[in-house]
Amino acid sequence: MDYRIEHDSMGDVKVPADKYWAAQTERSRNNFKIGSGIETMPIEITYAFGILKKAAAIANNKLKPEKMTVEKLSAISSACDEVINGKLNDHFPLVVWQTGSGTQSNMNANEVIANRGNELAGKKLLHPNDDINMSQSSNDTFPTAMSIAAVIGIEDKVLPAVDTLINTFLRLEKENDGIVKSGRTHLQDATPIAFSQEISGWRSSLEKDKKLIELTLPELKELALGGTAVGTGLNAPSGFDQEVAKAVSDITSKSFKSASNKFHALTSKDEIVFAHGALKALACDLMKIANDVRWLASGPRLGLGEITIPENEPGSSIMPGKVNPTQCEAMTMIAVQVMGNDATIGIAASQGNFELNVFMPVIIYNFIQSVRLLSEAIISFNDNCAVGIKANKEKMKNNLHNSLMLVTALNPYIGYENAAKTAKYAYINNVSLKEACLTLGFLTAEKFDEVFHPEEMI
Numbered sequence: 001m002d003y004r005i006e007h008d009s010m011g012d013v014k015v016p017a018d019k020y021w022a023a024q025t026e027r028s029r030n031n032f033k034i035g036s037g038i039e040t041m042p043i044e045i046t047y048a049f050g051i052l053k054k055a056a057a058i059a060n061n062k063l064k065p066e067k068m069t070v071e072k073l074s075a076i077s078s079a080c081d082e083v084i085n086g087k088l089n090d091h092f093p094l095v096v097w098q099t100g101s102g103t104q105s106n107m108n109a110n111e112v113i114a115n116r117g118n119e120l121a122g123k124k125l126l127h128p129n130d131d132i133n134m135s136q137s138s139n140d141t142f143p144t145a146m147s148i149a150a151v152i153g154i155e156d157k158v159l160p161a162v163d164t165l166i167n168t169f170l171r172l173e174k175e176n177d178g179i180v181k182s183g184r185t186h187l188q189d190a191t192p193i194a195f196s197q198e199i200s201g202w203r204s205s206l207e208k209d210k211k212l213i214e215l216t217l218p219e220l221k222e223l224a225l226g227g228t229a230v231g232t233g234l235n236a237p238s239g240f241d242q243e244v245a246k247a248v249s250d251i252t253s254k255s256f257k258s259a260s261n262k263f264h265a266l267t268s269k270d271e272i273v274f275a276h277g278a279l280k281a282l283a284c285d286l287m288k289i290a291n292d293v294r295w296l297a298s299g300p301r302l303g304l305g306e307i308t309i310p311e312n313e314p315g316s317s318i319m320p321g322k323v324n325p326t327q328c329e330a331m332t333m334i335a336v337q338v339m340g341n342d343a344t345i346g347i348a349a350s351q352g353n354f355e356l357n358v359f360m361p362v363i364i365y366n367f368i369q370s371v372r373l374l375s376e377a378i379i380s381f382n383d384n385c386a387v388g389i390k391a392n393k394e395k396m397k398n399n400l401h402n403s404l405m406l407v408t409a410l411n412p413y414i415g416y417e418n419a420a421k422t423a424k425y426a427y428i429n430n431v432s433l434k435e436a437c438l439t440l441g442f443l444t445a446e447k448f449d450e451v452f453h454p455e456e457m458i
Contacts, residue, residue, distance in 0.1 A: 022111035028104035048145035049109035050083030055247035075117035100358025102142030153371035169203035216275035227262030283338035294325035310388035327385035341366035
């Protein structure tokens with residue numbers, strides 16, 4: 001491999017000749033061989049750095065044009081656009097397991113943008129620290145990148161995915177209107193419910209989750225940039241924080257603003273905890289929905305069998321013809337992963353000592369994983385399972401009329417105690433509720449038929 005020599009404050013370092021990173025990135029690459037080169041900093045953070053570095057250059061050009069010249073701004077902006085568009089992904093090799101402030105990832109961005117910008121300019125124009133990192137510190141850039149990546153992930157991935165599944169459930173509600181089935185509580189037979197009502201519960205849960213997630217966005221959109229090292233804004237010009245927030249908003253077409261208290265922004269990660277809590281709530285509801293679907297589809301002959309779902313692939317290497325609810329299983333595993341991520345994020349967020357939290361890489365690594373998994377799993381579940389849900393009307397009808405809990409309709413006429421005796425008699429003697437009620441002398445056949453209408457119990 002060909003190398004070139006790069007220099008930082010600690011001396012010379014050999015760097016792969018075909019890479020734009022420089023000495024500090026290379027030191028981190030060699031010092032943190034953890035995660036087998038797989039658990040790298042999320043690419044969403046790389047893109048967020050491209051956004052914030054471009055925004056910082058725009059703000060510096062406005063406030064310090066003698067230092068951030070138009071020529072420098074042009075070169076930085078062009079290099080940042082390539083970062084944002086994913087053209088330079090191969091030049092961001094660092095793993096999550098590095099310094100807890102994300103300093104090496106900040107310097108990775110500084111070095112790549114400087115070297116690529118110099119290449120575009122055709123001369124040595126930009127310095128990683130003096131120009132790309134102007135008016136900034138790793139301590140305010142990394143939390144800013146976290147905020148940008150979190151907002152983009154939620155608004156552009158999670159919420160559209162949730163809307164897709166909501167719309168599928170709305171269609172299923174209409175298609176299944178008028179179908180009555182047995183309800184279930186405690187995994188036991190309960191009073192009747194319309195299948196459309198059951199689906200509406202799934203849909204409403206997702207709508208509620210969407211509202212809860214949206215509540216977190218205004219807090220996530222407050223940026224730490226401008227606080228520099230400890231929140232005081234040292235070495236940043238007056239008004240830099242406001243200008244850079246405006247520039248980030250313009251670049252992303254999203255409404256970011258500067259955090260009102262930079263001391264809080266650097267050390268506390270409560271906004272991320274709050275936002276991931278809402279994602280965890282979504283995961284909990286997705287767990288419930290996926291479990292409902294696979295239980296209702298269980299069988300095909302010996303389970304509940306009240307719905308059918310698409311058959312996507314063989315389910316067994318030994319049992320021919322077996323098909324499993326694989327999309328449901330994937331969804332439930334992802335829900336568990338998101339719940340675990342929430343525990344990691346909460347513990348890491350509690351470690352904001354003095355003026356800085358130094359668990360930020362692991363926080364955003366888990367947050368972004370949850371965003372990816374939830375958004376992709378929802379679409380997969382929707383496209384490969386939910387859209388194909390069909391009611392087994394005959395099975396629903398049979399189960400409904402075999403349910404002993406239909407006896408609840410008799411409460412107003414024979415009382416709770418007698419209704420309980422009727423149900424127990426029917427169960428023990430394996431007879432219908434009507435036969436039990438007549439045998440026990442609680443109602444005449446005519447009166448039973450007059451008051452007993454399962455389809456009207458919903």
